[in-house]
Amino acid sequence: MVEFFRLIKAKDVVYECGPGCSCGSKCINRVSQHGLKFQLEVYRTKVKGWAVRSWDLIPAGAPVCEYTGLLRRNAEMDSVHDNDYIFDIDCLHTMHGIDGREKREGDVPVTSGTPEQVDATLRESDTEFCIDAGSCGNVTRFINHSCEPNLFVQCILSSHHDLRLARIVLFAADDIDPMTELTYDYAYRLGSVTDEDGNVKELECHCGTSECRGRLY
Numbered sequence: 001m002v003e004f005f006r007l008i009k010a011k012d013v014v015y016e017c018g019p020g021c022s023c024g025s026k027c028i029n030r031v032s033q034h035g036l037k038f039q040l041e042v043y044r045t046k047v048k049g050w051a052v053r054s055w056d057l058i059p060a061g062a063p064v065c066e067y068t069g070l071l072r073r074n075a076e077m078d079s080v081h082d083n084d085y086i087f088d089i090d091c092l093h094t095m096h097g098i099d100g101r102e103k104r105e106g107d108v109p110v111t112s113g114t115p116e117q118v119d120a121t122l123r124e125s126d127t128e129f130c131i132d133a134g135s136c137g138n139v140t141r142f143i144n145h146s147c148e149p150n151l152f153v154q155c156i157l158s159s160h161h162d163l164r165l166a167r168i169v170l171f172a173a174d175d176i177d178p179m180t181e182l183t184y185d186y187a188y189r190l191g192s193v194t195d196e197d198g199n200v201k202e203l204e205c206h207c208g209t210s211e212c213r214g215r216l217y
């Protein structure tokens with residue numbers, strides 16, 4: 001049986017120990033730093049292209065995998081329209097529960113003003129950085145969206161405290177039986193994806209759950 005610590009609930013942001021701490025690699029505050037613990041398989045689906053499942057049972061709260069790729073500025077990506085493997089590092093949006101994100105528990109004061117002012121400011125502000133897994137990455141890039149997902153996205157800071165550059169780690173939201181497709185909520189804001197001419201793009205969702213919202217974006 002694999003031993004690991006679990007994250008019971010999604011948080012605003014998780015601060016882990018890192019290279020600047022005097023503790024070692026066995027410190028319990030390094031939950032997401034132990035690499036892949038489950039045997040993950042990339043397989044082909046009928047309508048969603050590639051997908052990912054686990055050969056092992058994944059217990060609720062377990063860290064599953066980290067979204068890796070090239071760190072890029074979003075401004076660089078404005079001219080790229082056919083890359084399905086970009087993850088915007090949008091911790092602030094997640095923390096404030098805007099733009100399709102579920103609001104998180106937490107009391108980290110990151111922006112000042114009334115909740116309405118903060119929401120308005122963030123809604124207008126684009127995320128600055130993204131992780132581009134188009135040309136390099138790991139198995140995480142093949143995990144599909146679901147409107148009723150079994151993984152949740154957690155922003156983690158370990159080697160610095162810059163929220164714009166947080167690590168993105170996926171944790172199990174429930175116990176996940178072997179061979180069940182792994183999914184997380186991409187949380188696109190409808191109308192936010194456009195083509196090179198600025199026309200809004202739409203993509204039908206095939207998650208097949210009773211909670212399906214119909215479109216990814």
Ligand SMILES: C[S@@+](CC[C@H](N)C(=O)[O-])C[C@H]1O[C@@H](n2cnc3c(N)ncnc32)[C@H](O)[C@@H]1O
Nearest residue numbers: 048049050084085141142143144145205206207
């Ligand atoms: C990060 S990739 C996931 C892996 C992808 N299925 C593949 O074959 O490489 C994201 C793309 O997968 C497809 N996809 C993911 N979730 C989907 C869903 N629920 N319904 C339809 N297509 C989905 C869309 O084409 C989306 O742009």
